[in-house]
Structure formats: C-alpha cells, structure tokens
Amino acid sequence: MKFVQSLDNVATPANGIAATTGAFLTPIFHYFYGTGRLDILIVLFFMIILDWITGISAAKKDFSYSSDYGISRIPRTLFLLALPALANLLDKVMGTPGFLFYGVTFGLIYHTWTSLTANAHRANWPMPKSIEKLVGSEIKAKAERAARKEQK
Structure with a gap:
C-alpha cells in the first residue's frame, strides 16, 4: 500500500x-x-554559453555593451543552433551520413572557441600566451569593434 x-x-x-x-x-x-549526436551539440551549446559569459564580461570591462548589441545576440545564437540541423537535413538529402553535420558543427565550435577566447582576453582573464597567439586576429577585431562603439 x-x-x-x-x-x-x-x-x-x-x-x-x-x-x-x-x-x-x-x-x-x-x-x-540526427541520432547519437547529443554530446557534440552539448559541446556547441556550452561553448555558446561561455561565449555569452565572456562577451558580457569583456563588454562591461571596456564599456562597449549596449542593450541593442545584447538583443542582437539572440537571433545569432538561434542561427548558430540551426546550422547543424540544416547540415543534417542536407546530409539526409545528399546521402552523406554526417559529413556536413560534423563539418559545420566543428566549424561552429572552433569559431565560438576563438570568440570566447578573445572575449576572455578583453575581459583581462588569465590565459596562456600560446592561446592568445592562436586567436590574435579575433582579439584584434573585437578590440577594434569595441573602440568603434566607444566613439559613437
């Protein structure tokens, strides 16, 4: 009972x-x-979350944050999450089992990794010099974009 x-x-x-x-x-x-792809999608989602966290911290540090910029990140994030789905559907249509899905997903992970690493650098978080060298062009681009926002 x-x-x-x-x-x-x-x-x-x-x-x-x-x-x-x-x-x-x-x-x-x-x-x-697709089935069996949850782990790689969790990695992508986790990287996007870290990119948001480091981006907010960097923007607060250099005073480049605006609500318009933050709001525009929502469609960008939805787009980043939709691309692997589109690649998977194209794989189904073309008969390429996972070729486009994994290519697009790993490309997005790398892109997001460079972005979050550059944001962490802008926020003055500790980082190995070797990592800073790898993403030097992204660090430069983000610094220039932040400087342009300050001038407005």
Whole structure:
C-alpha cells in the first residue's frame, strides 16, 4: 500500500506534461539533428554559453555593451543552433551520413572557441600566451569593434 501512495508524488500533472513534452520533442530533435549526436551539440551549446559569459564580461570591462548589441545576440545564437540541423537535413538529402553535420558543427565550435577566447582576453582573464597567439586576429577585431562603439 505504501508503494501505491508513493506514486502520488510521481503521477502529478506537472510530471505528465513534462513527459508528454519530452515524448513529443525528442523525435523532432532526432529528425533535425540526427541520432547519437547529443554530446557534440552539448559541446556547441556550452561553448555558446561561455561565449555569452565572456562577451558580457569583456563588454562591461571596456564599456562597449549596449542593450541593442545584447538583443542582437539572440537571433545569432538561434542561427548558430540551426546550422547543424540544416547540415543534417542536407546530409539526409545528399546521402552523406554526417559529413556536413560534423563539418559545420566543428566549424561552429572552433569559431565560438576563438570568440570566447578573445572575449576572455578583453575581459583581462588569465590565459596562456600560446592561446592568445592562436586567436590574435579575433582579439584584434573585437578590440577594434569595441573602440568603434566607444566613439559613437
């Protein structure tokens, strides 16, 4: 009898809604991104989050942040998350199992890594000199963009 009573905490409307939502969204997720690709997408998502964090810190440090700039990051982030889905769909159409998906996803991870590293440099966070050299052009581009915003 205690077992049945303990199910009262599990069989709640909120849990039912969450389970139904998951059952509905999971096949959609697999259709757009493919199966067995959650790990690489989590890496991309985590890198984007780190890019946001370092970008906000850098902008606060050099006073280049504006609400317009922050709001424009939302469509950019949605675009970055949509590109692997598009690449996966193109792989399906062309019959190339994962070629475009992984190429696009790793390219986005590298691009986001250079961006977040340059942002961390602008925020004066500690970083090895070898890493700074690797992303030197991105650091320069971000510094120039921040300087242009200050002049406005």
